[in-house]
Amino acid sequence: MSYLNPSEFAKKMIDAGEAKVFMSTRDTLIRAFMAGAILALAAAFAVTVTVETGQPIVGALLFPVGFCMLYLLGFDLLTGVFTLTPLALIDKRPGVTPRSILRNWGLVFVGNFAGAILVAVMMAVIFTYAFSVDPNEVGQRIGTIGEGRTVGYSDHGAAGMLTLFIRGVLCNWMVSTGVVAAMMSTSVSGKVIAMWMPILVFFYMGFEHSIVNMFLFPSGLMLGGDFSVMDYVMWNEIPTVVGNLVGGVTFVGLTLYATHARTAETRTRPDPQPADAPAK
Structure with missing residues (x-):
């Protein structure tokens, strides 16, 4: 059967x-770069579909195509390694240390950011005919997203920061569920179906994904969004x-x-009473 039970995919x-912690620097950077680039293209695709159809649910339904592609190709997102690498440390795998985990997170962050930025520049060129005209409707929408989800939070002070953090938490609850869900199946179709559902939830609900934002916000800055790099x-x-880490x-x-x-011991079952035992 193509389905793995929970104890089997927990080991996976x-x-x-563990494998990600010990991956070479070169491979970690390449895989993270490609993951960031593919997810950025998926975000651009989803925004384009949303603008052209006027239906956000359509963009959300189609956005997971990028996540599925990068997972099946074996590329790495920061949100995924946040969830998986600490388990190797908790499980006391030999050689896995907090320093080695932080090394992996740092390399994946750099790779994701580089891939997302490259796509941001390329899409900004497309939206503006190489910055020779004002952004088209999709480019303007991306600029608006950047404003609303930076200064829009800052306008509310601490309450805005808490809201942003919670949206980050909920995002990776869903995204990492997608990563793990893919391990439930050994077939491509099973993996895709399992991944698609939680990714759809995160995108439609407007939760905050650090790698998607590595594309949206630099793009917004290039396309005239009214916010700063510091924002x-x-x-x-x-x-x-x-929030994604938590x-x-x-x-x-x-x-x-x-x-x-690490399943806890099951409770002891009471001995069944004999059929001829007197009623109490």
């Missing part, structure tokens, strides 16, 4: 985290990264590890 999660860093990227580790990695990889 730990093995995957983007302080009022989106940093809180989003922290959401992935807490609600996906640790919960599945605790109940499926």
